[in-house]
Amino acid sequence: MSAPPPSAGRLFLVSNRLPVTLSEGENGLEATLSAGGLATGLVGLHQESGGGWIGWPGLTTADGTLSTEVQEALRARDLIGVGLSEEEHRGYYQKLSNQCIWPLFHYFKERMHYDDDDWEQYVAINRRFADAVLAEVQDEDVVFVQDFHLMLLPAMLREARPNLRIGFFLHIPFPSSEVFRIFPRREELLRGVLGADYIAFHTMGYLRHFRSSVCHLLGLETRTSSIDLGDRSVRLDSRPLPIDGWRWGPGSEEDEQKIADYQQELAEMADGRQLVLGVERMDYTKGIPERLLAVKDFLAEDPSRVDRMFMVQVAVPSRAEVDDYRELKDEVDRLAGSINSEFGRPGRLPLHYLYQSVPPWQLRALYRSADVALVTPLRDGLNLVAKEYVASRLDNDGALVLGESTGAAWELGEALRVNPYDPDAMCRALGHALDMPKDEQIARMAPMRERVLDNDIEKWARGCLHAIRRSHRVGPAPAPLGVDARQELLENWQRGTAPAILLLDYDGTLQPFAQRPEGAVPDPELLSLLRRLAQLPQVEPWVVSGRPPQVLDEWLGATGVGFVAEHGAYLRNPGAKEFQSLLDNDALTWRDDVRPILERFVGHVPGSLIEEKAVGLAWHYREADPVLGAWQARELFQHLTELLPDQGVQVMRGNKVIEVRPASVSKGMSSRRILKALDPAKDRFLLAAGDDITDESLFRMLPDSAWTLLVGSRKSQARFRLENPAELRALLTWLADCPPPAPTAASSQAAGSADRS
Numbered sequence: 001m002s003a004p005p006p007s008a009g010r011l012f013l014v015s016n017r018l019p020v021t022l023s024e025g026e027n028g029l030e031a032t033l034s035a036g037g038l039a040t041g042l043v044g045l046h047q048e049s050g051g052g053w054i055g056w057p058g059l060t061t062a063d064g065t066l067s068t069e070v071q072e073a074l075r076a077r078d079l080i081g082v083g084l085s086e087e088e089h090r091g092y093y094q095k096l097s098n099q100c101i102w103p104l105f106h107y108f109k110e111r112m113h114y115d116d117d118d119w120e121q122y123v124a125i126n127r128r129f130a131d132a133v134l135a136e137v138q139d140e141d142v143v144f145v146q147d148f149h150l151m152l153l154p155a156m157l158r159e160a161r162p163n164l165r166i167g168f169f170l171h172i173p174f175p176s177s178e179v180f181r182i183f184p185r186r187e188e189l190l191r192g193v194l195g196a197d198y199i200a201f202h203t204m205g206y207l208r209h210f211r212s213s214v215c216h217l218l219g220l221e222t223r224t225s226s227i228d229l230g231d232r233s234v235r236l237d238s239r240p241l242p243i244d245g246w247r248w249g250p251g252s253e254e255d256e257q258k259i260a261d262y263q264q265e266l267a268e269m270a271d272g273r274q275l276v277l278g279v280e281r282m283d284y285t286k287g288i289p290e291r292l293l294a295v296k297d298f299l300a301e302d303p304s305r306v307d308r309m310f311m312v313q314v315a316v317p318s319r320a321e322v323d324d325y326r327e328l329k330d331e332v333d334r335l336a337g338s339i340n341s342e343f344g345r346p347g348r349l350p351l352h353y354l355y356q357s358v359p360p361w362q363l364r365a366l367y368r369s370a371d372v373a374l375v376t377p378l379r380d381g382l383n384l385v386a387k388e389y390v391a392s393r394l395d396n397d398g399a400l401v402l403g404e405s406t407g408a409a410w411e412l413g414e415a416l417r418v419n420p421y422d423p424d425a426m427c428r429a430l431g432h433a434l435d436m437p438k439d440e441q442i443a444r445m446a447p448m449r450e451r452v453l454d455n456d457i458e459k460w461a462r463g464c465l466h467a468i469r470r471s472h473r474v475g476p477a478p479a480p481l482g483v484d485a486r487q488e489l490l491e492n493w494q495r496g497t498a499p500a501i502l503l504l505d506y507d508g509t510l511q512p513f514a515q516r517p518e519g520a521v522p523d524p525e526l527l528s529l530l531r532r533l534a535q536l537p538q539v540e541p542w543v544v545s546g547r548p549p550q551v552l553d554e555w556l557g558a559t560g561v562g563f564v565a566e567h568g569a570y571l572r573n574p575g576a577k578e579f580q581s582l583l584d585n586d587a588l589t590w591r592d593d594v595r596p597i598l599e600r601f602v603g604h605v606p607g608s609l610i611e612e613k614a615v616g617l618a619w620h621y622r623e624a625d626p627v628l629g630a631w632q633a634r635e636l637f638q639h640l641t642e643l644l645p646d647q648g649v650q651v652m653r654g655n656k657v658i659e660v661r662p663a664s665v666s667k668g669m670s671s672r673r674i675l676k677a678l679d680p681a682k683d684r685f686l687l688a689a690g691d692d693i694t695d696e697s698l699f700r701m702l703p704d705s706a707w708t709l710l711v712g713s714r715k716s717q718a719r720f721r722l723e724n725p726a727e728l729r730a731l732l733t734w735l736a737d738c739p740p741p742a743p744t745a746a747s748s749q750a751a752g753s754a755d756r757s
């Protein structure tokens, strides 16, 4: 394994729990790394990069700090401990994480207990993790945050260190936005996660749910796999967690001996019966009572089945301090008892129920011996048990019954998929699995096994790391137009042999924003500046705006500048009187679909109105109740984005307005048209200035030599930035004061005749 170059930065993993057990050894306290899962895949990576793993080591202390001895034992393993007091652990972990986010994200909203005090603890402990991370990392490092306990951490890190590369992986489902929005602090959770450069889920379904929550609740524009935040973008991905396949194949001689002995024991216990296996933490998401009820129904249908099958159910104690989990255990105890008491005989018990964790070699023996694995959670982010069972089937036999609401169901398509809430379907699937002929078992199991073994956890971890690094694109705002750049700009301006082209946005660029759009009337100073520029013989100024032709004509028509109106739908050459349309007729067919939708929203939101532009249709809500308006705007935005994906239109969010317009019309396209009409061979000064997202298409399409200026401060394709419209006006006045030399009579005639076609 070759170490990455030092410039690539170190990897720091962050998870609630460190993968470690602390115990008293010969030389004092020692930390032993846990085997399996994420720990196996990630430990190697952070160690080789010189980074570390940051998390809680599993013991609470009176004051929430860790002793030097504990910290040192952890450091010896490249682990960095975060301490928690009993009370903090209760509020942040047991309550907010496990009794609020966990049930809601698994669609058990009635089990969600939200309390503001717990939320405060969640925020405070996320902050403590952030402090621990910030004390370790440098700008170039990568931080990979794991799971729902730490959803606020990415944004906290981003705020403190904008240049960190940050990834986030969610191990549990991300629920439908209809369910997610129940969470009282939903916006904070979303904003917290969006601090990352790269956010990954087990399935594409969870990714879609996340995107639609972001769109719905934060009103942000989302693309298939990214979210644009203005100053940077966040990449979304689905990357299901693999297992470390080799752990489930043949093991050491010693292990194999233990496994074989235990399999022998199981065979004796089976006494010719088929073994059905269930393994999971004792958690209500895992569907244990529902499964046992189905088994009970199955036996009730035909009690002689007790002679042909028996079940081992391992339920690992989990979160036993929580009432819901204690009640679940009582229910499972009762059900297990009733199955054996109703269908068992001495020496022939149909169910072996273990409320305990079994050692790894026993688990491997169980997977190898089980004819059927019943993996039927009601809802599960992924489910590793299903994959482990598949990987353990060395002869490609056995039958997997898999709950359809597990993330793993997306990858294990050959399993018998079942709705765990449907007892009849569960019984049928169990019958099918037990009676499955060997060739069908192999036909189903072999491709699943190949798939599971093909993708190992280390490959996954490297893939994540690479994706985090690649996704990190915090583009700083363009540099301010400094003294040297101004000097160079002036020299270019004065040197050109063909008329200079100025492409100037209006609102927010030449003219500051007014309270209402109709208030942004040009002042005399601006009018005189534009008139002066238009009168210079070697200069062609254009106002490139989203405003309709009539407004531009009325406000600025007398200055003699050229116009691009409605974001590029109309064009009027400098000095001309008529606008020409750049639209083809098909570009407007969507309007009849969109208008009734906007009308419905006008009906819902008093004070809102539709503006019929020549090209676009806009819904304005500036005069509406701000809360209702903002909420309905998000609904409308999402609705239109989903409704119109292939009609060649774009849905744009502006300031208190949602506008739909043809995608083929942009400031960039219309400017290309202006430039195409000019002689490309001439040495020409080009300048474009704009403040908003619609101006980016303009910046993008101009040649690299053009002077592209952002007015304001954000990530942009522009080369330089100016602070505000006043600075731009000052620059233009300076240029007008030092104009390019007037052409001689001969050159002017040549330029004039050949420049515009």
Ligand code: GDG
Pocket (backbone or CB within 6 Å): 036, 037, 171, 172, 241, 279, 280, 281, 314, 316, 356, 357, 358, 359, 360, 363, 380, 381, 382, 383, 384, 385, 386, 388
């Ligand atoms: C969360 C998500 C997602 C179980 N019993 C014993 C034992 N295990 C091991 C299994 C497996 C792991 O525990 C359980 O993993 P799951 O994925 O099935 O479920 P969660 O614990 O809920 O995990 C889940 C996962 O995170 C990863 O992203 O798949 O959806 O809920 O590895 O082998 N191990 C031993 N004895 C046992 O008795 N030794």
